[in-house]
Amino acid sequence: ETGVTQSPTHLIKTRGQQVTLRCSSQSGHNTVSWYQQALGQGPQFIFQYYREEENGRGNFPPRFSGLQFPNYSSELNVNALELDDSALYLCASSLAQGNTGELFFGEGSRLTVL
Amino acid sequence: GENVEQHPSTLSVQEGDSAVIKCTYSDSASNYFPWYKQELGKGPQLIIDIRSNVGEKKDQRIAVTLNKTAKHFSLHITETQPEDSAVYFCAADSGGSYIPTFGRGTSLIVHP
Numbered sequence: 001e002t003g004v005t006q007s008p009t010h011l012i013k014t015r016g017q018q019v020t021l022r023c024s025s026q027s028g029h030n031t032v033s034w035y036q037q038a039l040g041q042g043p044q045f046i047f048q049y050y051r052e053e054e055n056g057r058g059n060f061p062p063r064f065s066g067l068q069f070p071n072y073s074s075e076l077n078v079n080a081l082e083l084d085d086s087a088l089y090l091c092a093s094s095l096a097q098g099n100t101g102e103l104f105f106g107e108g109s110r111l112t113v114l
Numbered sequence: 115g116e117n118v119e120q121h122p123s124t125l126s127v128q129e130g131d132s133a134v135i136k137c138t139y140s141d142s143a144s145n146y147f148p149w150y151k152q153e154l155g156k157g158p159q160l161i162i163d164i165r166s167n168v169g170e171k172k173d174q175r176i177a178v179t180l181n182k183t184a185k186h187f188s189l190h191i192t193e194t195q196p197e198d199s200a201v202y203f204c205a206a207d208s209g210g211s212y213i214p215t216f217g218r219g220t221s222l223i224v225h226p
Contacts, residue, residue, distance in 0.1 A: 004157070033213070035216075040218075040219075041218055041219070042118075042120075042203050042205075042216035042217050042218045042219050043158065043203070043216045044216075045213055045214075045215065048213060056213050090157055090158070092157075101146075102148070102160045102163070103148075103150075103158075103160070103214070105150075105157030105158050105159065106157050107155065107156055107157050108157055
């Protein structure tokens with residue numbers, strides 16, 4: 001069974017640029033959630049995708065957008081990067097929408113915005 | 115939305131001591147309360163969870179208690195070991211959303 005994998009692991013961007021982060025969910029999981037974790041903070045919910053549809057969104061501006069593909073992998077896109085977007089971006093997969101249960105996290109993508 | 119407060123932010127203990135981390139939540143409709151452990155350079159990993167119809171749950175050296183009336187829950191680790199050193203996060207789902215809101219984390223340091 002393959003776990004959640006994220007790419008890239010680290011990247012550096014400058015203000016105003018755009019970034020795409022990728023996530024492959026754990027085998028058999030159809031729900032993907034994205035979290036932003038600033039240094040020394042807990043993960044903050046960005047949004048969740050279930051069967052290619054957005055299913056819940058946290059308090060993040062529209063320049064944070066996402067996609068889920070038929071194989072349940074997912075992308076997080078951030079436009080017009082700001083310095084405060086520097087953080088660890090975590091992807092988590094789970095078994096089913098509407099079924100509160102364990103989130104399986106990847107190791108994250110560390111984004112630095114200069 | 116849900117608001118989860120977690121204390122303390124840092125906890126330092128000697129090997130073999132017990133450690134207790136406390137959390138409060140705001141949404142009385144919350145019914146799922148997981149605890150995650152995050153080691154350096156890794157993503158969080160679930161270590162134990164509890165649902166609102168249960169007051170206490172144990173798994174070897176780890177236990178979680180829930181007081182729904184007071185809206186607080188706690189993680190108890192007994193006989194701590196150096197490998198327990200990590201950041202621990204509590205979380206609570208907002209009733210109906212099934213999406214957990216995380217606390218700010220507790221950095222647990224176990225000294226050999």
